[in-house]
Amino acid sequence: MDFENCKDIFISEGEESDVIIKPRGKAAEFYFDCEKKKDKRYKLFVSGETGLFYMWRNEPDYPSLYHTLTDALCHKETMRAQYSLDVSRNTAENFEWRAYKKIMWPPVLSYLPLVPLGEKWKVGFWAKAENLAAEKGGKILMRVCVYGKKEGLSVHSLFQPLTENIEIPIEQGSYGWKKTEREITVPKDETAFVGVWFEGVGYTGKVYIERPFLVSDNGYNVLPDFSVAQPKKEKFAWAAQNLSRKEWPKFSVKLNGEEIFSGEKFERIHRNASWETDIPSDLLKEKNVLSVSLISDCYAATPYAIKEVRLIEQSGGDISVIAAPEYTSENAEFPVLIRTGKDGATVRAKSGKTYSFEEKGLHVIRLNARTDAEGGKFVLKCGNFEACGDVPVAAPKEDDGVITGTGDMIYVAQDESEVEEYLSWFFSNGLGNFLTIRPTYRWSSTREVNVKVWKKVKEIL
Structure with a gap:
């Protein structure tokens, strides 16, 4: 159809x-x-x-660019570093961004050890903000985790015991470059590594972060500035999530x-x-x-x-018929996929049966081949608008057990409009009775589960 x-x-x-x-x-x-x-x-x-x-x-290469923070670098709004990290937001996003740095312990300067290395450290950052405000459940902060050593585990393992976990919120409001810091203890011999995150979700406003630091009591800063990653120089690189704009x-x-x-x-x-x-x-x-x-x-x-x-x-209009079966049998019920153009629509079939829907969009109704159609042809009314369809009547046929379909839904974002467009295309072209659903960011931009979308998909299917 x-x-x-x-x-x-x-x-x-x-x-x-x-x-x-x-x-x-x-x-x-x-x-x-x-x-x-x-x-x-x-x-x-x-x-x-x-x-x-x-x-x-391609799948092995492009996703590696998603984990860089290059696109969030800003050279205009800086205090003294080459770049600041620009994590300004015009709207409060519902997915979390992160910048992460892992520092193996004890840290070294190139191939040289940092000596003497104490256990008292100061950790923090410089930030500048304009109208920075977090919504309920939102946040923007620095997180520092110290992981101890455990026998039998690699020093790189995240299953090491967590000995310290501190959160340092980035102050909300408007202000010029301001330093925020906390004191932290990092045992010299018992520490496997220190993990440092900057993360944010659900906030609006302009905010720039610069010159993060983890400084020992004798002046060593082992956290690198935010900058463009260089080949084979992981010590100076930050990993990122949801900061790429490429x-x-x-x-x-x-x-x-x-x-x-x-x-x-x-x-x-x-x-x-x-x-x-x-x-x-x-x-x-x-x-x-x-x-x-x-x-x-x-x-x-x-x-x-x-x-x-x-x-x-x-x-378009108040109602349109999107898809119907290739055939039905006499006196049998058959499904019809329709789209309503406004909220609160009521659809009426030939038999007088009505179907009411709170929200506009795709819906499935069931018609009877004898009472709602004539020779397979049916008319649906919604207000002053009519939509027609045709489902030929044929002899009953047993289910042959054949399942066929497509995995193309991997390209469809978890957006109600896009999902409805895809389902309309799939069913109107009679492409099968089977859908493979596997949301993946690199194919469809899927970051978080959109519960409303999948409730809608369940209703339609």
Whole structure:
């Protein structure tokens, strides 16, 4: 059952004909005609890739870039170091970022031991903030853990006994460069390693962290500054989680001069990854100008090559029929996948049976081939709007036990809109009766479990 159509706006014929946009550079413009239809909804489809060398785009290599903090480095807001760590947030994110450094004990300077090495240390950082505020359950802090030695365990093991664990919050509010420190004891001979984390979640405001330190009582600082990692020099490198922006190019999209999208889109690990955004139908005209700008502002942001631009037209209105079985038997019940266009919708079948839904989106209803359809054809009403479908009536057939499907859902983010789009495509094209679901960050941007999405998937399936 066909629920969408696609119109090509731009298709690259090869790398040399790609449209290149650069960070904070000139926008790319595309011109297209559109015969706008009533009760339809529209989406923009774009495929392309960042200017990262293409051989990075594989499973062993690209994820290693996710664990760098290079994209969070800032050379403009510094006190005295080369870079500060810019962890400013405009919105309170629900996933946690971390920067981590592991210091084996006793620490050394290159190949030279640090002597004398005492047990009394000061740990802390310098920070600068503007309107920094954590929401309920949010945090932004430094964590320092001292791990002791245990016989039979490698000194690298995280299963070593934890002898000290301190948290040092980063002060909220607005202030200039300020030093925060605590005293800590690190036993010289009984310590396996010291783990240092900076971590944050659920806060807003500007905040810059610089010159972290773990200083002995005789002046040795064994924590490196935040900087670009150098090959084979792990001593000076911090590991990171959720600080990379390489895979999150940031765009501004305008249609006929009106901005319809501004924000980041995830670039999946494969080449020519795609992204979509809704187009308000009231902005579409007979002649249209679409502009796409790259507004990424992270450290060392790369250009973006546009490969394809398409206009997607889908069934809209208060109700649309997305998918139905290939056939049903006389007097049998059969499922129908529908989409409602507004909250609180009530759908009525031919028999008079009604179905009410609190939220708009995808829903499954069950119709009877005899009372709700005529010759396999059925009509559903929602307010003044009607949607039709056709399920041919055939002789009953026993289940043959064949299960077939696809694992393509690995490419779909845990976003309600994206999941509904995927399920609509899967079922409307009759691709099978089996789904492999395995959310993975590098393929779909999945960071945290979205419980609401999976409740919806369960209801539909």
